[in-house]
Amino acid sequence: DAGITQSPRHKVTETGTPVTLRCHQTENHRYMYWYRQDPGHGLRLIHYSYGVKDTDKGEVSDGYSVSRSKTEDFLLTLESATSSQTSVYFCAIRDGSQETQYFGPGTRLLVL
Amino acid sequence: GESVGLHLPTLSVQEGDNSIINCAYSNSASDYFIWYKQESGKGPQFIIDIRSNMDKRQGQRVTVLLNKTVKHLSLQIAATQPGDSAVYFCAENMGTYKYIFGTGTRLKVLA
Numbered sequence: 001d002a003g004i005t006q007s008p009r010h011k012v013t014e015t016g017t018p019v020t021l022r023c024h025q026t027e028n029h030r031y032m033y034w035y036r037q038d039p040g041h042g043l044r045l046i047h048y049s050y051g052v053k054d055t056d057k058g059e060v061s062d063g064y065s066v067s068r069s070k071t072e073d074f075l076l077t078l079e080s081a082t083s084s085q086t087s088v089y090f091c092a093i094r095d096g097s098q099e100t101q102y103f104g105p106g107t108r109l110l111v112l
Numbered sequence: 113g114e115s116v117g118l119h120l121p122t123l124s125v126q127e128g129d130n131s132i133i134n135c136a137y138s139n140s141a142s143d144y145f146i147w148y149k150q151e152s153g154k155g156p157q158f159i160i161d162i163r164s165n166m167d168k169r170q171g172q173r174v175t176v177l178l179n180k181t182v183k184h185l186s187l188q189i190a191a192t193q194p195g196d197s198a199v200y201f202c203a204e205n206m207g208t209y210k211y212i213f214g215t216g217t218r219l220k221v222l223a
Contacts, residue, residue: 106154
């Protein structure tokens, strides 16, 4: 997984609770991304980061926030989880000089 | 179980045969393309990439073909093995932060 870890790997939570997912990389890559993967859809971008403290929204950012205080960590927060946020979440990284994205192992989130 | 690909197109091939997986991409301005393999319960794994200034690129047992005229990408896997069973999807990039991902094709290798 190209030096990318995600935690937790599985989580069950209740509607209305806050949830934070963590992505950690050891590659010192500049770009980091959060995607969600759902049946019938390709990977959809939630938020991405192009450097420490530099983030921007993707196509499905409503209900999610992110933070990147260090190069190696990119956090995704669901402020108040909803059942529609039940999904598999993937983090990806990309070196600034290349276009190839590498993905982490994923986090399966179930919101009851 | 899998949350990915409940209704994915499926390609079934005999072990040892060649597999061809197709992808229609959406944007004629895309200039970089990637094929990923995703096994059940795992993250997408990079297989091979190609830039728009090329028509063909070969890796180990895999070849990617790009037809820009019809916006079509294909992945050929030679001598398909049981370990090749997975979902395969393509991604396109226009040189920005944004990638567009296909929904994928499930490859089943029959013994």
